[in-house]
Amino acid sequence: MQRFTSDAISKMEKGYRVNFVNSLSGFKSSNLIGTADAEGNTNLAVFSSAVHLGADPALIGLVSRPRSVERHSIENILATGYYTINHVNRHIVKEAHQTAARYTREQCEFNESGLTPEFKGDFHAPFVSESKLCIAMKLVEAKHIEINNTEFIIGEIQDVFIGRDAIRDDGYVDIEQLGTVAASGLDSYHVTQRIGRLTYAKPDREPKWLLEDDR
Amino acid sequence: MQRFTSDAISKMEKGYRVNFVNSLSGFKSSNLIGTADAEGNTNLAVFSSAVHLGADPALIGLVSRPRSVERHSIENILATGYYTINHVNRHIVKEAHQTAARYTREQCEFNESGLTPEFKGDFHAPFVSESKLCIAMKLVEAKHIEINNTEFIIGEIQDVFIGRDAIRDDGYVDIEQLGTVAASGLDSYHVTQRIGRLTYAKPDREPKWLLEDDR
Numbered sequence: 001m002q003r004f005t006s007d008a009i010s011k012m013e014k015g016y017r018v019n020f021v022n023s024l025s026g027f028k029s030s031n032l033i034g035t036a037d038a039e040g041n042t043n044l045a046v047f048s049s050a051v052h053l054g055a056d057p058a059l060i061g062l063v064s065r066p067r068s069v070e071r072h073s074i075e076n077i078l079a080t081g082y083y084t085i086n087h088v089n090r091h092i093v094k095e096a097h098q099t100a101a102r103y104t105r106e107q108c109e110f111n112e113s114g115l116t117p118e119f120k121g122d123f124h125a126p127f128v129s130e131s132k133l134c135i136a137m138k139l140v141e142a143k144h145i146e147i148n149n150t151e152f153i154i155g156e157i158q159d160v161f162i163g164r165d166a167i168r169d170d171g172y173v174d175i176e177q178l179g180t181v182a183a184s185g186l187d188s189y190h191v192t193q194r195i196g197r198l199t200y201a202k203p204d205r206e207p208k209w210l211l212e213d214d215r
Numbered sequence: 216m217q218r219f220t221s222d223a224i225s226k227m228e229k230g231y232r233v234n235f236v237n238s239l240s241g242f243k244s245s246n247l248i249g250t251a252d253a254e255g256n257t258n259l260a261v262f263s264s265a266v267h268l269g270a271d272p273a274l275i276g277l278v279s280r281p282r283s284v285e286r287h288s289i290e291n292i293l294a295t296g297y298y299t300i301n302h303v304n305r306h307i308v309k310e311a312h313q314t315a316a317r318y319t320r321e322q323c324e325f326n327e328s329g330l331t332p333e334f335k336g337d338f339h340a341p342f343v344s345e346s347k348l349c350i351a352m353k354l355v356e357a358k359h360i361e362i363n364n365t366e367f368i369i370g371e372i373q374d375v376f377i378g379r380d381a382i383r384d385d386g387y388v389d390i391e392q393l394g395t396v397a398a399s400g401l402d403s404y405h406v407t408q409r410i411g412r413l414t415y416a417k418p419d420r421e422p423k424w425l426l427e428d429d430r
Contacts, residue, residue, distance in 0.1 A: 063268055098421070098422055145268065150269060
């Protein structure tokens with residue numbers, strides 16, 4: 001094993017450190033966050049920080065980075081209270097990645113990336129038409145992280161839209177079948193292959209791989 | 216697309232809802248969190264909520280769930296200020312999953328799961344010998360999330376240990392090569408296959424797949 005001390009990490013060249021540290025937490029979610037400002041101007045940005053917070057109430061967290069490309073998203077979320085989370089799938093990886101470019105507020109990431117905004121009912125924020133799993137979110141709270149001036153955005157799930165036939169009998173959603181990708185580092189995208197699902201862990205019982213019949 | 220309203224989600228049977236909502240944020244990291252209490256009794260628990268928070272200082276966040284199996288980890292982190300993050304790889308998926316069982320404080324998840332504790336230098340918390348990417352962490356702050364009584368644990372990276380030959384010239388760590396797995400839902404584990412890495416996104420330039428020579 002190679003060892004890197006905190007001192008060695010802080011002395012890395014900036015770009016090298018960003019690639020290195022971004023790889024350490026493990027595989028990440030890859031989602032497009034759709035927002036609109038008060039005038040209805042839409043914004044779209046790729047985030048790799050969505051994290052499950054709880055099932056009841058159904059909550060998802062998001063970390064804003066102190067980068068200008070994402071400030072439009074965060075400003076819109078804080079100003080309007082609504083946003084969408086849309087899974088990046090294998091067919092829209094390049095388009096999703098391109099939304100990270102530093103566009104001005106007048107430019108729209110939808111136009112620039114080639115992705116299609118879709119409005120559902122009277123929900124304020126746009127969904128991504130090409131995504132197979134889309135969530136309408138309502139802001140609960142933004143917690144400021146003082147140490148690096150970021151925000152931890154806590155949101156409650158309002159509506160979920162899922163491509164057909166992906167939901168298993170026990171409620172599990174087969175996001176691999178939907179083509180959802182995993183991300184690593186700053187710029188790497190991965191498809192997945194299921195090893196399996198394991199039975200609920202209990203003391204004195206070895207977990208077993210779930211078969212279709214068990215669900 | 217099938218639609219699920221927040222009302223429909225809140226009316227789901229509890230186990231169904233847990234499977235369903237846990238699938239929605241996308242792919243997750245899978246890490247073993249190693250801790251020890253003040254007397255040196257070790258604890259190990261699998262977490263799927265590690266999230267990158269920043270590169271300088273190098274920070275990782277973790278969400279505690281209000282479940283008794285994880286309280287030992289959180290109690291130890293809050294009491295001692297130190298813990299380890301260890302990537303789950305394809306060879307230790309069953310062992311890692313088993314650490315989620317509700318063991319008593321007298322039982323040790325290392326013994327029960329078959330994983331091997333490893334101490335490095337005088338660091339208080341145990342590492343997982345079978346893991347190919349291990350991180351020594353120091354608690355910065357725990358933010359309480361009122362809405363569902365969980366904690367968002369913010370930690371600073373102290374030391375990183377990485378299996379040889381996994382670090383690319385630009386600092387990116389090839390966690391796929393290390394066999395790190397992605398998780399989805401509550402109980403599904405996945406290996407990955409890289410689609411590719413994309414060039415830094417800039418306006419007016421289409422992202423390209425990075426070749427080895429570009430790094």
